[in-house]
Each structure stands twice: as C-alpha cells, then as structure tokens.
Amino acid sequence: MNKKKENRINFFKKVKSKKIIFKIGYIFLECCILLNLLFLVNMTIKEKEYFNLFGISLFSMETNLMKPEISKNSLIIAKAYQNNAVEVKDNIAYIVNGKVRINKVVKIESIDGKIVYHTKSNSNYYIDSETISKNEIIGKVINHTPVLGILLKILQSKITTICICIFLVIKFLYNQKVYKNKMRRKVQRYHKMKNN
Numbered sequence: 710m711n712k713k714k715e716n717r718i719n720f721f722k723k724v725k726s727k728k729i730i731f732k733i734g735y736i737f738l739e740c741c742i743l744l745n746l747l748f749l750v751n752m753t754i755k756e757k758e759y760f761n762l763f764g765i766s767l768f769s770m771e772t773n774l775m776k777p778e779i780s781k782n783s784l785i786i787a788k789a790y791q792n793n794a795v796e797v798k799d800n801i802a803y804i805v806n807g808k809v810r811i812n813k814v815v816k817i818e819s820i821d822g823k824i825v826y827h828t829k830s831n832s833n834y835y836i837d838s839e840t841i842s843k844n845e846i847i848g849k850v851i852n853h854t855p856v857l858g859i860l861l862k863i864l865q866s867k868i869t870t871i872c873i874c875i876f877l878v879i880k881f882l883y884n885q886k887v888y889k890n891k892m893r894r895k896v897q898r899y900h901k902m903k904n905n
Contacts, residue, residue, distance in 0.1 A: 738876070741864060741869075741873070742873050742877070744864050745864050745865075745869055745870055745873055747760070747762070748760050748864060748865045749870055752865075758807075758808075758809065759809055759847070760861075760865065761847075764788055764789035764848070765786060765787070765788055765789075765848075766786070766787045766788075766789075766802060766847050766848050767784065767785070767786060767787075767861055768784075768785040768787065768802060768809055768811065768858070768861075769782060769783070769784060769785070769858030769859070769861045769862050770782060770783040770784075770785055770811060770853070770858055772830075773832065774812075774830035774831065774832050774833065775800070775811060775812070775813070775830055775831050775832070776831060776832060777831070778800070778831055779800070779811065779831075779850075779853045780855055781858075782855070782856055782858040782859050782862075783853045783854060783855045783856070783857070783858050784853065784854045784856075784857035784858045784860070784861055785802065785811055785850055785852075785853050785858070786850070786851055786852040786853065786854075787801070787802040787811075787847055787848035787849060787850050787851065788848050788849055788851045789847070789848045790846065790848055790849045794849065795814060795817070795826065795846065795849055796814065796817075797814055797815060797816065797817060798813060798814065798815075799813070799814050799849050799850075800812070800813050800814075800849070800850035801813075801814055801826070801828070801841075801846055801847075801848070801849055801850065802846070802847040802848055802849075802850060803826075803828075803841050803845045803846045803847055804845050804847065805839055805841070805845070809847065810828075811850060812828035812829060812830050812837065813828060813829055813830070813831065814826050814827070814828055815827055815828060815829045815836055816836065820840075823842060823843075824842075824843060825840040825841060825842055826840065826841040826842075826846070827840055827841075828841060
C-alpha cells in the first residue's frame with residue numbers, strides 16, 4: 710500500500726516539475742515574442758537599423774576594435790545625449806555610411822562654428838579619418854554587458870520573427886484542438902448524466 714502511495718506522490722512531483730518547467734519556458738518565450746515585436750515595430754516605424762526606445766538604444770558590438778574595454782558580441786546600451794554632454798574619453802555610438810559604430814571620442818573641435826568629434830577605437834593607433842557631427846551621434850555608451858549582444862542579434866533577426874509567427878499559429882491550432890476535445894468530453898459527460 711505504501712509503495713502505491715509513494716509512486717503516486719512521485720508521479721505528482723514529476724508532473725508538477727514538468728508544469729513549472731513549461732510555465733518558465735512559456736514566460737521566456739512570451740518575453741522573446743514581446744521584445745521581438747517591439748524591435749520589429751520600432752525598426753519599421755523609425756526605419757533605423759537599431760532599436761531605440763525613449764532615447765535608449767541597444768546595439769551588439771560587431772568587432773573587437775574596442776577591446777579590452779568592450780569585447781565582441783557585447784550588448785551596448787547608449788543614451789541620447791543632451792546638449793554638450795559628450796566629452797573626450799566618452800564612448801559614443803554614431804552612424805557613418807549607414808552603419809553604426811562605437812568608438813571613443815579623442816578630440817572635440819569647432820570647425821566653421823560647428824562642433825565636430827574625432828574618434829578612435831582602442832585597438833587603432835591613429836585617429837579615425839572621418840569627423841562626426843552632432844546629428845550623427847546616436848548616444849553616449851552608458852553600459853555594456855559581454856555576450857548578451859548575441860541574444861540581441863537573435864531577437865532582432867527576421868528568422869526569429871518568422872519562427873515566432875509559426876509558433877503562434879501552431880499554439881493557436883493546438884489550443885483550438887484542446888478546447889474542442891474539452892467541449893466534446895463535457896457534452897459526453899452531460900449526455901451520460903442525462904441518461905442515468
């Protein structure tokens with residue numbers, strides 16, 4: 710008798726742990742869906758290659774040029790700067806030739822009444838040849854986290870969007886099937902009770 714009770718308890722423990730794992734998986738997946746939709750809407754409406762919400766931009770470091778300070782595949786968080794908040798030795802995110810770059814400001818000067826910034830990556834010996842104007846700067850780097858840039862790339866990819874859409878369709882069809890089976894059983898129970 711005790712063995713049956715133990716087996717039943719073990720069975721319920723296994724079922725509970727599976728339910729917990731599935732719930733955690735669903736919560737993670739729903740967060741991914743939400744973030745992916747935010748990225749998709751934000752990047753479609755603003756027609757930008759990066760995510761920006763309330764002046765905070767997210768990037769993935771594509772190169773090792775800023776090593777040892779920022780390594781490849783780090784998640785970069787940049788905040789839009791106010792007025793003259795960018796100073797020498799600040800890391801900034803900016804756009805050059807349609808691509809986002811992250812470099813360190815090494816010199817600020819005024820040319821013909823306009824402020825321009827000279828940048829350099831940590832691994833380069835010489836200053837970059839191009840000068841950056843205020844309107845090319847996306848923001849000042851306020852934080853970076855190693856490796857999380859890979860997650861950002863995955864969430865921003867179109868393949869992830871397609872996979873999420875397929876998953877949502879499959880989940881919808883599965884829920885419909887479960888609902889129909891539940892209703893069929895309910896009707897069967899009702900008829901069984903009515904016949905008794």
